[in-house]
Amino acid sequence: MNRSIAVIGGGAAGMLAAYAAAQSGAEVTLFEANEKLGKKLYITGKGRCNVTSAVPPEDFLKEIPHHGKFLYSAFAAFNNEDLMTLLEKTGVPLKVERGMRVFPQSDKSSDIIRALERLLGKSGVKVRLRTPVKAIWMEEGGLRGIELAGKRLAFDRVIVATGGVSYPATGSTGEGHRMLARCGQKITELYPSLVPIETAESWPRRLQGLALKNVRLHVREGKKNLYNELGELLFTHFGISGPLVLTASSHTAGRALGGIQMEIDMKPALSAEQLDRRLVRDFESQARRQFQNALDGLMPKSMVPVLVELSGISGSKPVHQISKGERESLVALLKGLRLTPKAFRPFTEAIITRGGVDVREIRPATMESKTIPGLYVCGELLDVDGYTGGFNLQIAFTTGYAAGTHAAKGEEK
Numbered sequence: 001m002n003r004s005i006a007v008i009g010g011g012a013a014g015m016l017a018a019y020a021a022a023q024s025g026a027e028v029t030l031f032e033a034n035e036k037l038g039k040k041l042y043i044t045g046k047g048r049c050n051v052t053s054a055v056p057p058e059d060f061l062k063e064i065p066h067h068g069k070f071l072y073s074a075f076a077a078f079n080n081e082d083l084m085t086l087l088e089k090t091g092v093p094l095k096v097e098r099g100m101r102v103f104p105q106s107d108k109s110s111d112i113i114r115a116l117e118r119l120l121g122k123s124g125v126k127v128r129l130r131t132p133v134k135a136i137w138m139e140e141g142g143l144r145g146i147e148l149a150g151k152r153l154a155f156d157r158v159i160v161a162t163g164g165v166s167y168p169a170t171g172s173t174g175e176g177h178r179m180l181a182r183c184g185q186k187i188t189e190l191y192p193s194l195v196p197i198e199t200a201e202s203w204p205r206r207l208q209g210l211a212l213k214n215v216r217l218h219v220r221e222g223k224k225n226l227y228n229e230l231g232e233l234l235f236t237h238f239g240i241s242g243p244l245v246l247t248a249s250s251h252t253a254g255r256a257l258g259g260i261q262m263e264i265d266m267k268p269a270l271s272a273e274q275l276d277r278r279l280v281r282d283f284e285s286q287a288r289r290q291f292q293n294a295l296d297g298l299m300p301k302s303m304v305p306v307l308v309e310l311s312g313i314s315g316s317k318p319v320h321q322i323s324k325g326e327r328e329s330l331v332a333l334l335k336g337l338r339l340t341p342k343a344f345r346p347f348t349e350a351i352i353t354r355g356g357v358d359v360r361e362i363r364p365a366t367m368e369s370k371t372i373p374g375l376y377v378c379g380e381l382l383d384v385d386g387y388t389g390g391f392n393l394q395i396a397f398t399t400g401y402a403a404g405t406h407a408a409k410g411e412e413k
Contacts, residue, residue, distance in 0.1 A: 002027045005407050006146050006155040008133045009176065010037040012393055013379025013400035014161035015116045020404030021159070022123035028404075029155075030125055031146070033132035033171055038113035040163065040170040044393065045101075049109030051087065052080045052397070053390040054100040064386035064395065065250060066193075066354060071384065071398060073365035078401040080394050090115040101389050132175075136160070136183050136375065143374040157374050157407040159367075161400060164353025164380035165190055176381050177356060183372055186358040188383050192350030193253040194246045194392075199239035200340040203306050207235035210302055216265035217244040218336075219251060226260070227251040230268055240339065246351065247387050249344060253354040257341045264337040266299060276331050283327075287320040294319045298334075307333065352392050356383040366406035367399055376403040 003026045007018040010032030018030040030037075041049055053063065057079045061068045084094055084102060092115045093105040104111045120127060135147040136158055145155040162176030177187050212233045219227040227248045234242035240262075252260055267275050278298075286294045292315030295304045308315045311330050313322065347353070357377050361370050369375040378399035386392050 003156045003408055004154075005029070005157045005159060005404075006031060006133075006153065007159045007161060007404075008146065008179075009161035009163060009379070010034070010127070010129075011040055011161060011163050011379065011396065012038070012116075013163075013381075013396035013403075014159070015120060016397045016400035017159045017161055017376075017378055017404035017407070018125045019116070019119045019123050020401045021157075021408040022120075022125045022404075024405050024408035026157075026404075026408035028123075028125045030120065030127045031131045031133050031148075032127070032129050035130055037117060037127065037129070038109075040167055040172060041113050041393075042109050043167065043170065044109060045103060047109055048103050048107045049112045050101050050103055050388075050390045050393065051094070051112055052083050052102045052394040054080065054084070054096045054102050057081055060391070060394070063389070063391045064384065066253075066386070067359050067382075067384040068386065070359045070362075070364050070382075071395065074367070074398050074402040077365075077405070078398050080390075083394065083397050086119075087112065087115055090118055099389055133179070136179050138183055138372075143372055157376065159376040159378065159400075159403045159407055160381060161377075161379045161396075161403070162381060164356060165347050166192065166350040166353050166380075168348060172353075172380070180357060180377065180381070183375070185369060185371065185375075185377075186361055188355045188358050189254070190347075190353055190355040191253045192344050192347045193250050193354035193385055194351035194388055195249045195253075195349055196236060196241035196345045197239050197245055197249060197341045198343045198345065200342045201239075203310070204235045204239050204339070205237050206306060207302060208237045210235045210300060211242065212264070212266070212300070214268070215244070216268040217248055218263045218265065219248050219260060220263075221252075221255065221260050233264065238345070239342070243388065250354075250385065250387060252341070253344070257343065260341055262339040262341060264339065266334045266337060272331050272335055275334060276327060279327055279331065283319040283322065287318070289319055291315055291317045291319055291322060307337075310337075351388060352385045353380055354383075354385055356381050359383050365402065367403035368406060374407075376407050378403040 005021045005026045005028045007030045018028045022028045095105045137144040163172035165174040231244040233244045367376045379396040
């Protein structure tokens with residue numbers, strides 16, 4: 001008889017797990033609490049679905065800073081190129097954009113979801129929507145199946161793919177972590193990651209909506225460098241966001257923010273000496289202008305009042321009266337505009353969850369629990385996460401494929 005498998009969760013990881021298990025000969029039932037599959041997929045990439053990254057497979061795991069080595073075996077079996085081939089064969093043409101980000105050519109996440117639904121249908125997966133699973137059925141220390149409201153269903157294998165706790169409106173409420181914890185699975189502490197950051201300083205709020213391109217963000221913890229990259233940053237009503245900040249949050253998630261300092265280099269293409277010479281030239285050409293009116297060519301106009309204030313130089317001071325010391329202080333400010341992170345924004349604004357099922361208790365090639373034979377875990381439930389750009393969705397697809405394949409083919413209990 002074919003092995004019976006229950007997949008809990010109909011997101012990216014769950015759908016691919018169900019497909020892989022069915023393709024490997026199992027009888028698969030997919031349980032989803034929502035009214036439709038892939039609810040979180042609908043909103044990824046601002047509705048366009050940044051499904052993966054086109055970086056070479058040999059470089060892919062470098063973009064998974066948190067427990068990326070855990071994925072080595074699973075990624076070798078199903079990598080980003082495998083995913084792209086599968087989707088295109090299922091009728092979804094893909095395109096590669098800036099930063100090697102992969103999207104459907106239609107820019108519609110619904111096309112990705114429909115393709116995955118077609119794969120489930122062709123593979124014979126039974127899909128049960130609006131059917132929340134209440135618990136994993138354990139008896140006499142062994143896995144027996146799942147529990148619905150007032151009902152137990154026996155299965156040979158159970159794959160849990162209920163997601164993390166980011167974007168809870170999509171159904172990622174942490175129920176999977178709670179179910180697994182009740183079974184004795186170790187869950188590490190959960191933190192928001194790839195998330196905007198609130199700052200102690202109030203001046204960023206005055207710049208709400210201003211995006212800075214080609215600036216450098218440097219993040220330190222004492223003398224330790226945590227992050228130092230060039231890119232885009234956005235000021236908000238609470239502090240800072242944008243690609244640089246989201247990635248920086250991945251390097252600081254779980255750390256005490258009290259010891260962390262951030263600096264923005266407004267002119268990364270210029271050394272301090274080159275910037276000073278630029279200021280000398282600008283000030284000489286505008287010798288009789290006031291300081292507050294002589295900076296428009298150097299920075300966005302809306303930033304001028306803030307930087308004048310932070311510099312400590314009177315805005316009405318003629319630039320020909322600015323001393324060398326004041327000019328050097330201005331250079332230091334432009335090369336190291338300091339910000340003090342106060343808090344991460346909540347899980348409702350986080351792209352991904354840091355923390356989850358301890359990967360030391362999961363077999364990396366198969367996604368099977370080391371402590372509960374027959375139980376498999378995949379996707380955002382795992383304590384593995386990467387940068388923005390399609391890497392986290394690929395983690396879901398890769399671990400889902402491993403779980404489904406091995407749940408169907410693994411050794412008998």
